[in-house]
Amino acid sequence: MSVEKTLPELPGFDAVADLMISEGVLTLSPAELHGLMTGQLSAGARFDSDTLLRVLCELMNVGHLEQEGSQLALLELYQVTLSQLQDEELGLRLLLPDDDQAISQRVDALSSWCSGFLAGFGMYLGDHSMSDTLREGLQDFSEIAQVSSDPAELNDDDEAGLLELQEYVRMAALYMFAECNPGSEPDPEAMRKRLH
Numbered sequence: 001m002s003v004e005k006t007l008p009e010l011p012g013f014d015a016v017a018d019l020m021i022s023e024g025v026l027t028l029s030p031a032e033l034h035g036l037m038t039g040q041l042s043a044g045a046r047f048d049s050d051t052l053l054r055v056l057c058e059l060m061n062v063g064h065l066e067q068e069g070s071q072l073a074l075l076e077l078y079q080v081t082l083s084q085l086q087d088e089e090l091g092l093r094l095l096l097p098d099d100d101q102a103i104s105q106r107v108d109a110l111s112s113w114c115s116g117f118l119a120g121f122g123m124y125l126g127d128h129s130m131s132d133t134l135r136e137g138l139q140d141f142s143e144i145a146q147v148s149s150d151p152a153e154l155n156d157d158d159e160a161g162l163l164e165l166q167e168y169v170r171m172a173a174l175y176m177f178a179e180c181n182p183g184s185e186p187d188p189e190a191m192r193k194r195l196h
Helices: 013-022 030-042 049-060 068-086 103-124 132-145 156-180 188-195
Strands: none
Touching: 013 030, 013 068, 030 049, 030 068, 030 103, 030 156, 049 068, 068 156, 103 132, 103 156, 132 156
């Protein structure tokens, strides 16, 4: 009898937003913070708890986190993200607003997530050689990061396009992680085929 492994879940977008507001973080959104973490991990960076909290405080432009609960929540977000990136079943989830939020907010959040990913990835990539597929993914993220939504221009017909774009970003991030972290599942070659 096989035991099914359950992948840890990301905390909710609103819970992370509340945590950041309570700590006086005004420079980053929850989506951008998660993108930063995912980008760092994808580039191969790994942090112990103290270093991670110090790096996150610098990125969030706060001296330190006042509440122990905030520290624990951010450490958990990091661990869950790493577990999801390493998952053989491609279980990565992006920290974005729920589907019941306005489409303009979700477009902006995806743009922020990609911007964060690029910043985090760029900080830690070093001199790693990049495949054409990885370069293409980074270029796509750069274009998505520049998207700004005008609520008046968006409608429910754009919903399917946004979901498709979110799935592309999710799979591209998994591919980049796999390429830059040899020996980690999933297999980059198999994922490249799924991307195209």
